[in-house]
Amino acid sequence: MIKIADITNIEERKAIENIIRNYREDSGTVISLLQDIQGHYNYLPAYILQLLSRELKIPLSKIYSVATFYAQFSFNEKGKHIITVCDGTACHVKGGPLLYDYLINQLGIHGGETTPDKIFSIEIVRCLGCCAISPVMIVDDELYGNLNMQKISKILSKIRKEEMIQEGSK
Ligand code: FES
Structure with a gap:
């Protein structure tokens, strides 16, 4: 399973660290967390969802149940x-x-x-x-x-x- 240190792209790593920090500090919701991830990637990459689940101690099943409930979220990479x-x-x-x-x-x-x-x-x-x-x-x-x-x-x-x-x- 990927860890933050495994993200070699500095920009990407910083963005993920910020998203995690914001979630912790503002006690955000899973929806806002997923919106931030999708805002960065344009979709929800599976490896990032796993990473967030572990870092933030949110069950992966909960992340997926929110992500699949709302049509705004996509698991496939979208164009710009x-x-x-x-x-x-x-x-x-x-x-x-x-x-x-x-x-x-x-x-x-x-x-x-x-x-x-x-x-x-x-x-x-x-x-x-x-x-x-x-x-x-x-x-x-x-x-x-x-x-x-x-x-x-x-x-x-x-x-x-x-x-x-x-x-x-x-
Ligand atoms: S049918 Fe209503 S906008 Fe296209």
Whole structure:
């Protein structure tokens, strides 16, 4: 079982130490602990859950029962940018399936999957509650309505460009 000292990435180790310290000092809840972990990794890595269980003396079964209860938590690594596609009736009628085909063609992944470069993940939901501007999708926190292929292409290009700039500045 992994210990904190086994985490060789200094940044990662510091982040985990902070999360553990905050939990101890503020007597946080398991939910807030998991939110912090997911905030750092974008998902809940199994080895970190085991480490937290031992360090904080929380039964692993309790951690998993909380993590599986709330839909916000994921055990699979997600991309940096989450594209939430609506598959509700209004979006479906207004051409959603065609746009979805276009999107999966562009990214090479389907709903529930992440691109190999970990930049994009696609998630599918039933209705985003804004049928009047369907078809819609959310990219990260931003809602896009009245979608068409050109708009999707622009959104993807913008993100790819930003990612290339960030990568180049490292
Ligand atoms: S069906 Fe897509 S927002 Fe309602």
